[in-house]
Amino acid sequence: TKTRQILSDGEFARTLERLAFEILERHDQSRRLALVGIQRRGVELADRLRRLLENRLGQEVPLGKLDINLYRDDWTTMESQPRISRTDIPFPVDDSQIILVDDVLYTGRTIRAALEAILDFGRPSRVELLVLVDRGHRELPIHADYVGKRLDTSKRERIDVLIQERDERDAVVLTEE
Ligand code: 5GP
Numbered sequence: 448t449k450t451r452q453i454l455s456d457g458e459f460a461r462t463l464e465r466l467a468f469e470i471l472e473r474h475d476q477s478r479r480l481a482l483v484g485i486q487r488r489g490v491e492l493a494d495r496l497r498r499l500l501e502n503r504l505g506q507e508v509p510l511g512k513l514d515i516n517l518y519r520d521d522w523t524t525m526e527s528q529p530r531i532s533r534t535d536i537p538f539p540v541d542d543s544q545i546i547l548v549d550d551v552l553y554t555g556r557t558i559r560a561a562l563e564a565i566l567d568f569g570r571p572s573r574v575e576l577l578v579l580v581d582r583g584h585r586e587l588p589i590h591a592d593y594v595g596k597r598l599d600t601s602k603r604e605r606i607d608v609l610i611q612e613r614d615e616r617d618a619v620v621l622t623e624e
Pocket residue numbers: 485519520522529549550551552553554555556557558582604605606607608
C-alpha cells in the first residue's frame with residue numbers, strides 16, 4: 448500500500464476557513480442559513496464550519512444531523528443503496544437555506560438519499576452541498592457547490608479523512624491498496 452498526504456493539519460484548517468468565506472459570500476442574507484452534516488465525519492466538519500460562520504456572523508447557525516446506515520458509512524463495504532437511518536433536524540426546514548456537509552463525495556448516492564430525507568421535513572428555499580473532498584466517479588447528476596479539494600482517484604484508492612474531534616489530528620490521506 449502507498450499513502451500520500453493530501454492535506455496537512457494546517458492546510459485542513461485553512462481549507463475550512465476558505466469554505467466558510469465562500470459560504471458567507473453567497474449568503475449575505477444569512478437569516479435562514481442552516482447546516483446539515485452527514486454522519487460521521489460530515490457532522491464534525493459541519494460543526495467546525497458552524498463555529499467559523501457564527502464568529503463571522505455573530506448569530507447562531509443551527510446544525511442538523513443525518514445518519515446514513517452503517518454499511519454505507521464504512522464505505523469499504525458500501526451498499527449500493529444508502530439509506531438514512533436517523534435524522535436530527537432541530538430547525539424549521541421550510542424556507543431555510545441548507546448547506547449539506549459531507550467528508551467525501553463519490554457516486555452521489557448518499558447525497559441523493561440525504562436530500563430525500565431533508566425534503567420529508569419541509570420545503571427549504573435552497574439546498575447546497577459542501578464536501579471536503581470530491582473524488583470523482585459520480586453515478587448521479589449531483590455536484591458540490593463548495594469543494595475543499597478535488598482529487599482524481601482510481602476506484603482502488605481510498606481517502607482517509609482524519610478529524611481532530613475523532614482522530615486526534617486533522618489530515619486527509621490518500622491510500623492505494
Ligand atoms: P457516495 O454515496 O457519493 O458514493 O459516497 C459518499 C459517502 O461515502 C460519504 O458519506 C463518504 O463518507 C463515503 N465515502 C465514499 N468514498 C470515500 C472515501 O474514499 N473515503 C471516505 N473517508 N469516505 C468515502
